[in-house]
Amino acid sequence: MTGKTVEVPTPDGTADAFVACPEGGGSHPGVLFYMDAIGLRPVLHEMAERLAGHGYYVLVPNVFYRHGPAPVLEVPDLSSAEAREAFVGRVMPLVNAHTPERAVRDAAAYLDFLTARPEVRPGPVGVTGYCMGGVLAVRTAAARPGQVAAAAAFHPGPLVTDGPDSPHRLAPRITAELHVGHAAHDDSARPEILGELDRSLDAAGIRYTDEVYPDTVHGFTMSDTAAFSPSASERHWDRLLDLFGRNLSP
Numbered sequence: 001m002t003g004k005t006v007e008v009p010t011p012d013g014t015a016d017a018f019v020a021c022p023e024g025g026g027s028h029p030g031v032l033f034y035m036d037a038i039g040l041r042p043v044l045h046e047m048a049e050r051l052a053g054h055g056y057y058v059l060v061p062n063v064f065y066r067h068g069p070a071p072v073l074e075v076p077d078l079s080s081a082e083a084r085e086a087f088v089g090r091v092m093p094l095v096n097a098h099t100p101e102r103a104v105r106d107a108a109a110y111l112d113f114l115t116a117r118p119e120v121r122p123g124p125v126g127v128t129g130y131c132m133g134g135v136l137a138v139r140t141a142a143a144r145p146g147q148v149a150a151a152a153a154f155h156p157g158p159l160v161t162d163g164p165d166s167p168h169r170l171a172p173r174i175t176a177e178l179h180v181g182h183a184a185h186d187d188s189a190r191p192e193i194l195g196e197l198d199r200s201l202d203a204a205g206i207r208y209t210d211e212v213y214p215d216t217v218h219g220f221t222m223s224d225t226a227a228f229s230p231s232a233s234e235r236h237w238d239r240l241l242d243l244f245g246r247n248l249s250p
Contacts, residue, residue, distance in 0.1 A: 034133025124149030142170035171204035
């Protein structure tokens with residue numbers, strides 16, 4: 001795999017991003033990979049490279065680019081639950097500043113950049129996201145229904161809220177196949193929330209799987225944090241690769 005940093009022009013500035021691409025030339029299906037709230041960092045580079053190893057061109061933007069290049073906040077050792085919670089508290093103002101309107105503008109810029117790469121095959125793309133990135137993946141699928149064929153959200157932020165811009169209300173706009181992988185112990189995955197999410201997806205006629213990963217907490221895919229679960233992470237890879245394989249044909 002080859003990985004490098006690139007700059008993505010957006011309506012609000014320039015986003016730094018990491019890209020990973022299979023070696024050997026040729027063109028490949030494009031994937032937009034949304035970071036978690038902790039930010040763009042080496043573990044996400046590694047995940048992008050693993051995904052690229054299966055035949056995809058992967059773009060991982062620094063969603064917080066309006067506040068500076070990555071790392072916007074220096075990431076400490078997050079191997080204890082206390083350190084992870086403290087850092088997430090520091091980063092929440094950045095998360096809250098990333099409004100749905102900003103998310104949709106950025107999604108268009110990211111996808112336009114991705115699909116213009118000579119290494120990216122014409123045709124549908126995939127989107128995957130983690131934590132806050134899971135919400136962004138759903139919003140992106142709704143914003144570009146003719147372009148996004150597969151979308152995944154792992155231990156996502158709130159997909160069901162009382163607000164008029166709640167992600168679950170976007171279900172009628174989505175044509176992609178969707179996989180949502182929830183942590184078992186997560187305020188965003190309470191039974192009543194999952195029930196409302198499933199009802200909205202069913203009503204929209206979306207092809208989807210909505211799954212709770214046993215014995216996990218929010219962040220279970222991230223190997224640099226105390227939330228990491230090796231078994232759940234491998235399960236997530238199985239689900240993600242199956243989803244993309246069905247819809248993107250690397």
